[in-house]
Amino acid sequence: MTSKVYIGLGSNLSEPLMQVKTAVEQIATxxxxxxxxxxSWYRSKxxxxxxxxxFVNGVAEIDTTLxxxxxxxxxxxxxxxxxxxxxRHWGERTLDxxxxxxxxxxxxxxxxxxxxxxxxxxxxxxxxxxxxxxELQLSGKSVSSWLAAVDTSDLRQIGA
Ligand code: ROI
Numbered sequence: 001m002t003s004k005v006y007i008g009l010g011s012n013l014s015e016p017l018m019q020v021k022t023a024v025e026q027i028a029t030x031x032x033x034x035x036x037x038x039x040s041w042y043r044s045k046x047x048x049x050x051x052x053x054x055f056v057n058g059v060a061e062i063d064t065t066l067x068x069x070x071x072x073x074x075x076x077x078x079x080x081x082x083x084x085x086x087x088r089h090w091g092e093r094t095l096d097x098x099x100x101x102x103x104x105x106x107x108x109x110x111x112x113x114x115x116x117x118x119x120x121x122x123x124x125x126x127x128x129x130x131x132x133x134x135e136l137q138l139s140g141k142s143v144s145s146w147l148a149a150v151d152t153s154d155l156r157q158i159g160a
Contacts, residue, residue, distance in 0.1 A: 001065065004063055006059055011095050069111075
């Protein structure tokens with residue numbers, strides 16, 4: 001069965017825009033996966049410690065028959081390829097790939113909470129996601145209604 005999945009991308013180290021654009025190309029080559037759309041890219045102030053560079057954020061939409069765990073493994077492998085190290089909690093990173101929504105699935109697995117537990121309160125996820133799926137239901141409300149409730153003044157669109 002094919003599932004529609006939205007993946008949040010973020011980077012604030014080592015040429016962030018290049019990191020996220022390359023990651024989208026790599027996501028497009030995953031097995032059993034078709035890249036459907038990519039949002040614009042946004043520069044955003046860090047959520048978490050402020051003494052780190054601004055992030056570049058965006059969202060990719062895929063159709064895939066990979067199961068959620070196989071997809072998570074593949075995305076974590078991509079993060080590793082981009083030299084990701086966990087420097088500190090809520091700290092800087094070369095590439096972060098988060099499954100925001102996987103079809104209709106809800107899970108509370110330790111490795112994978114779905115829908116992503118913070119997505120509905122983060123402008124840097126909601127703004128690009130609203131370009132692709134404003135009516136998508138996330139934790140009981142549409143993406144566009146969550147977006148209307150958050151502060152997006154720290155987001156700057158930097159290109160398609
Ligand atoms: N802040 C922003 N603006 N964008 C992110 O992608 C992001 N990712 C994170 C933390 C460190 C919580 N802050 C972020 O994981």
